[in-house]
Amino acid sequence: MPPTGYAIEVNDLRKSFGKVEVLKGINLRVERGGLLALLGPNGAGKTTTVRILATLLQPDSGTAKVLGHDVVREADSVRRRVSLTGQFASVDDELTGMENLIMVARLLGYSWSDAKTRATELINAFDLAEASNRLVKNYSGGMRRRLDIAASIIITPDVLFLDEPTSGLDPRSRRQVWDIVRTLLAAGTTVLLTTQYLEEADQLANRIVIIDHGTVIADGTIGELKTSVGSGTVHVRLYDPKDRPAAEQIMAQTLGVAVHLESDPAALSAQVSNPERVASTLSNLSQAGISVTDFSLGQPSLDEVFLALTGQPAEDQPAATEEYA
Amino acid sequence: MTTPQTTLTRPVDDATLRKAFSVRERPARPSALSASLALAWRALLKIKHVPFQLFDVTMFPIMMTVMFTFLFGGAIAGSVGEYVQFLIPGILVMTVSMISMYTALGINTDISKGIFDRFRSLPFWRPAVLVGALLGDSVRYTLASFVVITLGLILGFRPGGGIMGVALALVILLLFAFSLSWIWTLIGLLMKTPESVMMVSSMASFPLTFASNVFVDPTTMPSWLQAVVSVNPITLAASAVRGLMHGTVTSGDIAGVLIACAVLVGVFAPLTMYVYRNKNAH
Incomplete structure (x- = not known):
């Protein structure tokens, strides 16, 4: 067990791509079992932060610890306890939903028969039974997203990173994803969620960090943020x-x-x-x-909070940099 | 299909979902072999779901064999029947080399689709992604070889080495394709788009296949070209395959192709793994 009560601790994290400074000193704390929403417009640095925390990217400076393990020096320990669901669903289009889950389970070390049992269990839990033998390229956006999350929790992670889990989904699929996230929280998993949707943060998060142009511009509970505005x-x-x-x-x-x-x-x-x-x-x-x-x-809505903090509505910000890097 | 108008609630009942979220126990890390096999299984499933992708491994060799046999046969060897004896083993090497380029394309596509991130975040033996893809590809190589040999037999190819010779030649061929693939995997990792992968791979493969002894005996070439041709791995592979099929193989031929394979793997596998490990990490 790590010495602190935080599942995620980020101190002065910096990252540049070429000459573009994407993260200019990010600080974050996420309590164990909590859900932090990392909110910000396109290009604010959300994806970069999450990719560093998931050990897919190395920071230029600063430290990041997940469950007490340094994401650079102890990347393997971090990898064993976390899961990431990226902005672009990380599932294989040319396989069926069932085959996708079996493959990931096999790569986690399950035997063929255990992999099949676990895949079936998840397929049923995520309401994908009817489509389990269809190729993923024929799935709807919501189904892909659910399959993607299912693949991420074959072994229920202690920390789950959800990078814009509902972008591009219709309202019904969005609610299904929210329900999955809530159940996961109830099961004790810590979640760090990035989103551009203020409503989503409002619905799920107990703490919100707003970042803009690579810096944290607000950090607090939803109530605190709203009170600060009026x-x-x-x-x-x-x-x-x-x-x-x-x-x-x-x-x-x-x-x-x-x-x-x-x-x-x-x-x-x-x-x-x-x-x-x-x-x-x-x-x-x-x-x-x-x-x-x-x-x-x-x-006040979070939109108004954003407006009050940045002087610009959340949607109107120009994308500073390519997020996927 | 009817959608309920008002109930926009949960996907399934809570209990099933909660039960699904209660697997915290982690099985032992998969062995290098089982990770590679799982990914080879993935490659085979793709062939099963989209059999059309086998079109290139069947039509391409047929086209090549027929075209070159009748185009060059008379001019180069005096007769089609004689040229076929020389050409078929060479065409086999060329076909398999060309097909191995698709490995690069597959890896590049995986990276751009995001599945690559999933693989990288799982704690299994890293080279398995590449080894699995290469194992899956061997099915394609085998199929292509089968097509070429069958067609060759129809056109009058009579391997003096018999079934045993042909079988050994195929083993060498698979080993060679596997070794050569590491060049393409490196290109697949380095290039940004599938289009650039195809361009660079073709640029690399054309001189490689034509500046060799696949089509003609190099004795008529200028000496500088002969020097190039003699160290070309395609030449070394073609000589060994030809020798084995006709029963005229020398230990030098075998040593040549084995050294070529060792050099290819020795140079390109570590390079590929280095790039793979550091992809996007900095």
């Missing part, structure tokens, strides 16, 4: 976008804070510190004859 946000959507300037003025006066104009031409939002004034905002708007189709007060 106690709540009023979202208003107008019937007629032409009313927006008038509505903006009324909201600014009533709430006493700056109003944010959303990209939707009929929508506005404002972060409020005093929720009592929210009700008067609605009545003031209707007194001014402005029709409102949507009016809500809620916790």
Whole structure:
């Protein structure tokens, strides 16, 4: 057992590809049994961080320990206890789902018959039984992803790295993956998940680290991050976008804070510190004859957290570098 | 197919899933042999699922044999019947050498698809990925050899070494293809795209196969070319295969091909493994 209670510890990790500095000193801690979401736009350095932690890439400087083992000096010990599911499903297109799992089980040291038993068990657990004898190239995105995760947990790892596990999946498949991740957490596995989806981090993580351009720009629980931005946000959507300037003025006066104009031409939002004034905002708007189709007060979304931290919405950031390297 | 409208919930019931997540015990690391065999099994499954990929190992040798026999037969050896005796063993070596290039393509494709990362993150004997692929390929070589020899027999090829000679020649041929493959695996690891793999491999293989004694006896060549031809591994392989098939083999022929194999493996296997281990690691 390692001396610390952390499953993953990263100190001042740096990595450059040629002249491009991808990681500029990343610090991370993930508690045992916890799920940390590493959040950031394309090119922020998420994949590079995960590949270093999974021993597929070596850092230029800094240290990274997984379960107390250094990822460079004790790569084999790390490899024995972790599993990685990459951004591009690491399964063989020209084999069936069943054959993929049997092959990986064999490479882990299972006998032929044990490999077959374990593969069958996972195929059933991951709802792939009907497709088990079909070639993977005919699988849907969600099925591939599930097969990929199944291949990663043939031996249930102590730490699982999930690199953008739901990118490109439809909502239903995304929920299935989330359920798998939750069950895995319940079984005691520590998970480090990278994602561009704020909702995903919100759904699964107990801790979030936001990175941008190779540095950590925020680190905390979801609650902490949201509180740091403001106690709540009023979202208003107008019937007629032409009313927006008038509505903006009324909201600014009533709430006493700056109003944010959303990209939707009929929508506005404002972060409020005093929720009592929210009700008067609605009545003031209707007194001014402005029709409102949507009016809500809620916790700030992670999108708003990102906006507050970087001054840019998460989706609009330019990709700094090629992530896969 | 009907999709339920509202129940967007779990893939299966919790208990099955939780049970599936409870295997923490790790079996002993697979031996080098069983890891290699598992990957050879993978290569064979691919042939089983996509038999069309055997097209090249059947059509290519048929094309080559027929084309060269009738194109050069009369001019080079005076008659087709005589040329076939000389050409068939050479064509065998050439065919198998050309087919071995596909090993590079397969490895390159694996890298770009991500399955390579999976292999690298599993704790098995590293060279097994390459050894397994090469073992799987031997099926293709055997099939191609069978096609060439059958066609040769139809065209009048009469090996003086008999069945035993032919069988020994095939063993040497497989050994040679396995050794030569290490060049292609290195190229497969170094190149960025399958297209560049094909380009570089073809560039390397054409001079290798033509500047040899596969098609013609080198005695008519200028001396500088003879010097090149005589150390070309393809020449050494073709001489041994030819000798074994016709029962005229010398110990020098055998030693030549064995040394060529040893040099190929000795140089390219460590280089390949070095590149493989460090791929993307820095």
